[in-house]
Amino acid sequence: MWPIWGLSTSWGTVLWVEVGAWTYHYSDQGDYTWEQARNYCQTFFTDLVAIQNQQEIEYLNRSLPYHKHYYWIGIRKLGGTWTWVGTRKALTKEAENWALGEPNNRRSNQDCVEIYIQRPQQAGKWNDEPCSRKKKALCYQASCQPSLCSQRGECLETIGSYRCQCYPGFQGPECTDAITCPVLRAPEQGELNCSHLHGNFTFGSTCAFSCQAGFVLMGPESRECTFPGSPLKCFSVPAAITCPVLRAPVQGELNCSHLHGNFTFGSTCAFSCQAGFVLMGQESRESTGTWTGDTPHCKGKSCGLTRLGGPCCSRVLSPAPWAVTLSPGLSVYPLGCQFIPWLASPHLPIPLPSVLSS
Template identity: 50%
Template sequence: MHSRIFHQHPSIVTVALGITFIAITNDLLPSRMGVQAWTYNYTTDPPLTWESARSYCREHFTDIVAIQNKAEIAYLNKELPRNRGYYWIGIRKVEGKWTWVGTKKVLTPEAENWATGEPNDLGDGQDCVEIYIKRELDMAKWNDENCMKKKGAICYTASCSKESCSQFGECVETIGDFTCSCHLGFEGPRCERAVVCGPVQSPEQGSVDCLHTFGENAYNSSCQVRCNAGFQLQRAAQLLCLATGQWDQQTPSCQAVKCPAVSGAPGGGSMNCSHPFAPHSFTSTCEFRCDEGFLLQGAQRTECDTTGQWTQPTPTCTVVTCDPLVPSGVDATCENPLGASSYNSTCSFSCKTGHTLTGPLRLTCLASGTWSAVAPVCEVVRCGQLNATLNGKLRCEDPLKKFSYSSTCWLDCDSGFILKGSNSTFCSARGQWSHALPICQAIECPAVSDAPTGGGMNCSHPIAPHSFNSSCEFKCDDGFLLQGARRIDCSHTGQWTPKAPTCKAVVCGPVRSPEQGSVDCLHTFGENTYNSSCQVRCNAGFQLQGAAQLLCLATGQWDQQTPSCQAVECPAVSGAPSGDVNCSHPIAPYSFTSTCEFRCDEGFLLQGFPRTECNATGQWNHPAPTCTVRERSLGAAMIMYTAVGAASALGLLGLIGLVLLARRLAKKASSSKDDMLWNTGINPVFEDR
């Protein structure tokens, strides 16, 4: 819904597009170029964003509303209906400042109408302003709001036009009317005339020159007051017509220029002055002269000019001076009645110690500024020339002349050399040096000891043995490595730099004893170093596999790999026919410490030792035994008879008797046989009887 509000006489008009206008009008005075009215217009349907609201207002009216005073705010709050979304007004943040978009003027503090706690800039983009119409809290106050929100819009149609006020005033809208606010310095209903100040009168001995911007002696007119030559202004020279109709100050006056009073005749001279108008005023003149023996310093005549300054400063009369007497080595005793080395001064001379006088003993300063004769001179006593010695530089201090009285010379030795003799000599008043110059002798380093063990040394001595600039180079023999610098030099400090190196024997890795063996080493230059030799031996029952001796070479490697110890082997053993063998091998098959045990099948007898062991020489400690057929005894026959069987009891008893008899006989026979076998070295095998 769109409505238009005038100030009085409400009427309702309906137009196309379904938009309803409510107009309240207020006719302007006839003097305001006919009937005019400043109108408010509002719309609530549809709700609009701030940009849409302003575009709508500018399309159909003048612009979105610009509120100029609290009366307008009260009027709008009274006449506009309550709208749930409230209304946009013509304030927006421009470059960080709240600005009336219609006039592009920044909102002033006194014109602010913010609600409590506003503007708070909550959220994003609260750069536009709404007004709370008929809201219970903060009624008719303003709130900053997001410009994309949709609200009602308040537009206005202006009553001011370009012709309403002159160029020196601003048209101010009021409810149903306007007034002209005149710029500073202008007045009238339409600000059409400038404020006028009174005329400016020319001062005596002066003139006035005015510039009128808006009319004679009107606002912003300026007048420049000038005085004639020889006169000066009292107060400021320029006047300005203010907006109050008054000049910013009174018209100044012109007074005659005066020069400072002349202090009087200069010392040693006189002065004569003339004052045509008044003492020390414009056109006054003064002339100066000096007495004999004095010179005029400055202009002879001066005049008071139009600026109140003398054309020349007051001169002075200075006494004539002669050039100062400063002959070399001369002592002068002078009398100066008018100043040092000035007119009528006299000086007597003598020479200082170490000098001789040539010339007059007394001089007088004349009025011409010259001495009565040529000044004497004192020649300094000279000593003979000194020359630097070898490997040194001569350094002298000559207060007067080179190699003259009071000269002192030193000899500075070059780096690596030291002084032998007195360090300084002094030229005396008799022209003789106090001491002979010293000499510079090369600094000595400690004598280098013999070449390092396992190496050699070659030294060079350009100046003297083991002295400054001497050098020694070192080289190590095969099997040795240089530890340190290859070359050392005798420095200016008397020390060899760097320290002398050493030759360190090359080190081979350690030789580890083989399993079942040992190592015995001979070290010539240190443990496992070059030329060390190691002998490897195996334990009893083991034999060496590889070279028995190792030598540490110059390359840091042993000439052979460490050998190993392998167990001694015996011939393989097999079981005898009609028997078997059982062997044990702790180290390797049929090697040192292996053992074998033998047995014969049933019915056979073991002929030899039943056990043998492989010894450290690779031999069995006993030969392998044999198995022989066992002979049958009477007991065996009786057993066979029993196997055939005897059925009768008598037969059985007879058989038992035979068995007992057979055993006794067999035991006796066996005992005799065993004795025979032990005597022959054959180990008998006992049969279970």
């Protein structure tokens, strides 16, 4: 049996039973209606008792004295629902402890609940009663205080102690520790900017992703560390901005270098022409999100303008799948152009055969 203590008040002698971290209280003089009993409890203690579990019921039944009218507890029917008045939470099926055949709502006015203490049959069970009947007030003094659980959890009374039921995102006996998430890194060619509410990469941290010039973000722009089951992960991968594929000009060549991938941001391409042709336009283009400049093309050299010693193209022909060899000392050139060699002296050009026919 738990020790019983006494204190004299204007309500009579207040008796209490100490149970670990909190105490149960009742008066040895007078009985009260349910409303009076609650007023008494709230005046001197916390409230009418709220039953937490079956173990608590067993403690009460062993520790409190028998009283023929039994004891009021903190359950009342509100809006047709049995409710714990201290928390305004509905009584769940799992927490019900009704006596056999109860609640029966006899005469349709039984909206308050008593507990059978030291009753020969069904001790510790509940019964619905009219709220106007008078019984002992069974009160409790809470051990939970606002400062407990770091204001990051709900303080729950337990036999012999209290415990903190932490809010999502927090853990530990007093809910002091914010749950951590994996450390994030900036994506390649990108940047990471984070703000931390409770510590680096913990619950409540948010991180924003961005990309360097010429890259676009593939995925969400930001991530938040929430709670277990939803870890913070980076699915944001920058993809280089692509530009249209360039082609070598007719009678020309294309030579490209790629920094991040074929024809993407940072790629550069150089253009050149085959012998007998000159490049018309820029020699190179660069990808900066779009190609710089315009596409160049190759044009046959004009014989009237060609310097001595170099071949010229007197007439541009259609491309053909064979080659022609000019006079000794001259290179092999693709068809598509009627070539005329320049001699070492400034005489008029001598036409060569234009095309070999098959």
